Amino acid sequence: MKNKVLFFLIVLYAVSGMYALSPENEYDYLYTDLMNFYTYGYKKTFDERIMKSNGKINFAQGSLTVTGNKTDIAIQGNGFFKVLDSEGNDYYTRCGNILWNTDFKLVIKCADTIYYLPAEPLPAAFTSIEIKNDGYIVCEYFESEKIKNKKTIGRIILYDISNNDVEYYDGYVIKAKTKLTENTQSAIHNKCLELSNVRLDDILIRMLFLIEKMDDSLIKGKKTKKFLIEKLLDIDYRKSILRETFSADGQMPLLHVSAMQDYLSCLKRDYE
Template identity: 25%
Template sequence: MVRSLWTAATGMNAQQTNVDTIANNLANVNTVGYKTQVAQFKSLLYQTLQTATTTANGDPKPTSSQVGLGVRNSSINSIFTQGSFLASNGDASFAIEGEGFFAIQGSDGNTYYTRNGDFTWATNGRNGGLILTNQDGLPVLSTTGRTITLNNNYVTSRITITNDGTICYPDANNNPQSLNMTIGMYQFNNPGGLVRKGSTLWETSPASGEALNEATNRNLTRSKMVQGYLEGSNVQVADEMVNLIIAQRAYEMNSKAITTTDEMMQTANNLKR
């Protein structure tokens, strides 16, 4: 009977993690570039009560007797489906149509990746001029892995971006001309292996593989960049509410198993009376 107490307790712990994951999805339903997460489960060890032997008549038993010891969370997977496009009034707002990621230089000097294209042109500190950054002030990188900087002669509201990320500025005849700088877009063999670093940033890992530069890798299907839009969260509220109800019911059932086991133990203890 005690075994069932611990087994049901593992179920409650696993469903609590499931509810935490769903709550995080719902909390980020309006977060630009957020990708929904799904909790996965796996069974714990099985205890063998009786191995495959023979019956009293000498006939072999086809199966052994094993009892499970509960469940645990095996992983929390990110789902990288395309989010809906949201119109934005920002001059440096970009949405990616495809599988690409923007590259961001972190404060520690490492490169991180994001689908959040809510950028802004900021002053470049002591060096003067302008630099393209995300909302946290971290520089956006080009296809060559460098920060995207302009001098003070440019008006940010007149800067345009082509579908491949090329930065353009109008000439005297108001025709957009390339500034020989392109916003970098990168892909991964296994995006699910990326490690979340917060603020919709991801870091590469051995599971994700190295970042593949779309500008130099001809085997990739190029992503398209759309100026004036942002990619919204891909969280499906209706699905998350259904999953929340299922997780709640599973939690209640495991709680009921603990209550039932406690009542059975109490009955056994009262047999001597």
């Protein structure tokens, strides 16, 4: 029964219209979607309306997971919040697991790059910090040995972004090529994180169809990649390896992340 359903879906994808991209370029976009399955706030390129990727960002909402961490935020609705690189350039993200560095500056770590929130550094004697649902960042600190005080050190503001605004997107942050408009309609939820909006089955089935369309000069190890995708689509395997379970702090268990990333790295188009 499973094989019949899989065959039906492949046929459906095959007749879903002409390519917006070449098969190899679309495969590469889908591979990026797949590798960002665990990236908080990631927006895929797969479009359910046409059942394939056209290389544009799909801004559909991802599911929210409660973490309880006072510096975690998730966005419900449209909008990205601003962060800065080390040179002060503006970027925009929905990756809401906010930390602080040794200089008491609020940061998000995106792969190997650190981005800074446009906020004051935390007082050295701070005792707690919380990001409110209205975006205000409030900390408590000792003003003296016995006097505790509260201070607002910044506010997270949401901005609307469309594909026409995007200069590039690396899965974590967007570099905008135009001036953005503030979004006042969407909501910030504290103590939560937004999961990626990637649906594995959609991506994998489309990749399986694309593999059939590419010859060996465009994709290496076709038989192996087909085997791996079929393995990932197996229900029992997904239940044991790809289940969306989280620890108390909202982080995906490291074992599952490692298993997933190692497995998927073999699906890169030029990987033998």
